[in-house]
Amino acid sequence: MNNQRTLLLIIFSVTFWLIACEKEITIDLPDVEDKLVVEGKIEYDGITNTPPIVILTKSTGFFEPTDLNSLQDLFVHDAVVTVAVDNISHQLTEFCLSEMLALISSGVIDSSLVEDLLGATLENLIGFEYCLYTIIDNSLYGQPGKSYDLTIVSEGKTYTSTTSIPPLNPLISVWYETQKDDTLGFAWARMYDPPGKGDAYRWYARRISHNGLGEEKDAFFVAPFGSSFEDKFIDGLEFDFAYDRGHRPGDHDDDPGETPHFFKKSDTIVIKFCTIALPVFEFLRIMEVEANSNGSPFASPSTIPTNIDNNGLGLWAGYGVTYDTIFGQ
């Protein structure tokens, strides 16, 4: 139903395509103070012990430069980041890309996990000092039903947040269904939502079959538009649903031979299906709409909610993860 606004936009543009014209303009925007942006998550998938990962950046003026050096400058270093669970506090350590590559090669952390979090392939980031905070000694990892308190002390300010990992809810089954031209289609799943409103979910998919270069088609899990949903309308129901193929953020061109939004019949797709807390859902759905609307006349600009206090931005999220695989035919 979030698509209603998009739909109106389609209707509108269909109606006025002939006459509308566009031109680039310059806009003077006031200078604003930078804010701390938190992108943190802690997962539990019942298979491996996954440590929390927190990326700290700063917001920047709207028209500020976007070259690599400027982006790199946005990372917040030397913050004191702690995560507390069961009244025990654990301090996270900052790692930048060069150190992370070393950790990946020594098998301490998984490359796709990092790529997943960075929203980019490591290959693309070589030479770019990407930094994150985590724990690698296995002293802290996500567990379902537990609540995690995040505290960040940076540049004299203290920010806090809390999240939890809800119990897992595995999908009943997953399959592929052709939609177009015999070979293109969507990923389908059947799920059961336990009675009692307040459950929320997030869907990711990753194609692990190889492309022409012999690499996996997706280096990490991709969340399609509208990736999260709550059980307001599906409470206590067992039903089928489908997702199209998501677009890798920041990646404007699709790979050659692929059709946007569609999976191929031959794709082997791993589905990452997560349970999330309601505040996480609230953030994600508005974040996705906002990232897609960009000034449409139908969108009233919405402030993206945050669960970071003290005027911070972003999200500290817990995910209860299950995996399923659709094998290519």
Place this chain on the structure above:
Amino acid sequence: MRLLKPYSLLLLMLGILLIPNVILAQKKYTVSGYINEEETGEDLISATVYIKELLKGTTTNPYGFYSITVPEGNYNLVVSYLGFETYVQEIELKENLRVNVELASMVITTEVVVIEAERADKNVNNSDMGTIEMQIEQIQVLPALLGEVDILKVIQMLPGVQSAGEGNSGFYVRGGGPDQNLILLDEAVIYNVSHLFGFFSIFNADAVKSIELIKGGMPANYGGRLASVLNVTMKDGNNKKWQVEGGLGAISSKLTIQGPIKKNVSSFIVSGRRTYYDIFLPLLTKNNEKFKAFDGSGYYFYDLNTKINYKISDKDRIFLSGYFGRDVFTYKQSQSNFSVRVPWGNATMSLRWNHLFSDKLFVNTSLIFSDYKFSLEIVQNEFEMILFSGIRDYNAKLDFNYYPVIRHNIKFGANYIYHVFTPSSASASQGDVEFDTGDIIRQYAHEGALYVTDQFDWTDKFQINAGLRYSMFSHTGPFKRFVKDTQGNGMDTIIYKKNENIKTYHGLEPRVTLRYRFNTKSSVKAAYTLNNQYVHMTTLAGMSLPTDVWIGSSDIVKPQIGTQYALGYFRNFLDNKYETSVEVYYKTMKNMIEYKDGHLPGDNVADNPDNNLTFGDGESYGVELFIKKRMGDLTGWIGYTLAKTTRTFEEINDGEPFPTRYDRRHDLAIVAAYEIDKKGKREVSDTLKFFKRNMKKWGNWFRARDWVIAGNFVYATGDAITLPVARYMFEGKILNEYGPRNSFRMKDYHRADISITVKGRKRKRFQSDFSLSIYNIYSRANPYFIYFKNEGEIEEGTLDIKAIQVSLFPIMPTITWHFKF
């Protein structure tokens, strides 16, 4: 007991008003009757009727009725009306008289351009403030977007009225919200006036007789809205002879048929209009790659206006009128089995009965039905979803006009409305599985009002128009209330039984206008009004859309309360050829509604929409200048408004006041129509003949027709919009952090349009008119909205963020053809 108080107050007031009738026990008689148009028999609304010797009079009511009671004597009764010959009749008043008058249209000038309506100094003389009447003929010669004559776009050029944006029919009055305008078509409330996302209004100019806009000093016989009343009256139908008229335009065609059922007794009118877009689009998309993206889409709208009236006797008359209109958008993508259908529209029906109890007491009883519906139907393979919303009213009204003596014009009456609101509801299914979209929770409410108002000439110089309205609103069951905590999490559900009272609001609404006349040329007027509004429109976007949802007041939503103070100076020049006025106003609005931040349309489903609202107040003040030339070959007006409008909501913009999107500091409109007179036509035709001999034919052709050249220029401060001031990255996406609400201004809006109307020969039975309308003659790229384009790859450091301004209409000439026989 609490309820008794307002009733007794009303009675008391009525009693006081009637006293003069008792104490002034001179011998007085009444002259009364109906004023009609000679050619068609149409009632003339607001025609001026006065006694020449006393320089006192009245205007006809919405059914053309007037009544004047004066001491016995011989008088001249004068009747005048815009574009009609003034009628004078000697009367010997020694008994009650019935004088029905049929006014003939002026022959010397055409009926088209005369902006002359009433006793010439009506503007200065009456106590109306912020009231403007317009006739459809005035509007029909003005330039129109795509040649589609739209009364609402003309209304927007009046001072104090702001347009809702490029090409949009929506309007905002003195800083009020879009839901604060009471828009009536033959007394039926129109809840959504737009076709095609607001680019055209639902009013078909061919079926409309007159328009009245009240933007300040709202009299007590109107209520339920804070900002304005737009009263649109449909034609009754020609009761003398059959008449067919129609037109071909760029986007639609229309046809109107009217005629007598029984001459002078009963007549009818049927008028229809439909667009062509859906017929031509497939031809465009068929063989054209560029338009491929639009393949499968279709859009049309249509309107149907009908009216029948019947004079049962000299004392009784009934009217039955109806409107039905729909917009339908369809989209089908057969490849992915995806289809969308979006129909929306209004339907109204008004049954009215006029009855004369006596020469002094006129009553109208109305039964009115109005309905607005929207639905969105999406089908993809086995997935089906329908989202729908609407409002339906059953309305009964009783309005008395009482004319005890010439110094008093009393109106009183009662109104009851039964509202049924259907806020956003949905049903969705995937194959055999029905999704739980909740029950359809309708909201049922009773709205009632009693009013009395008296326009009273205290002295020759001092006139008071005092009124009092008592209104009430009651939300009743069945209803299901989802109780939420402050975080918006569901806590409980309360079920109310049928007819169970959930919440009742009521209040008194005093309305006072005073006029002090210095002389026949100038006067000063002051007004104070208090209005309650019990129904509210929730709107998602910055503009009015068919998805806007109407809701009633509830235990969560309080009635909006508006208070307005206005002061004006009115002065006419050069024998009332020029009317000028300066009005200042100050307005406060309480309990206004907005959606909370981050609200999405689906949130209303399986919830009460008012759970997603936040509440605040509004303030608006300004000064309006108006100069109007009423007579001559050149007529028109200049309107200028300097104004400021803000809103303050605790949960929006950190509780700081912010301007509304349509807060326009400056708003200027210049409207002019020029009719080429005989001399002018002769000069043009002589010039044509002079140039070349064979131009003689053209010269004669030119002379044989009436020519009207009209133009307008509008200038307005740019819309206030919210823009991002900062950005940040999250999961590789660029997210915006917005600056204060509506703190940025788009570029100023200005535009000039021109039109030429050629009227066919009058004497011929078949009259054919052409008009060329050029919209935006200097092709100004006015900003419609601004968006940001992100190009390049952020990972490669090549990301480029650009601000893009979208403009809608460049210069657009259109030719329309109109015929009549």
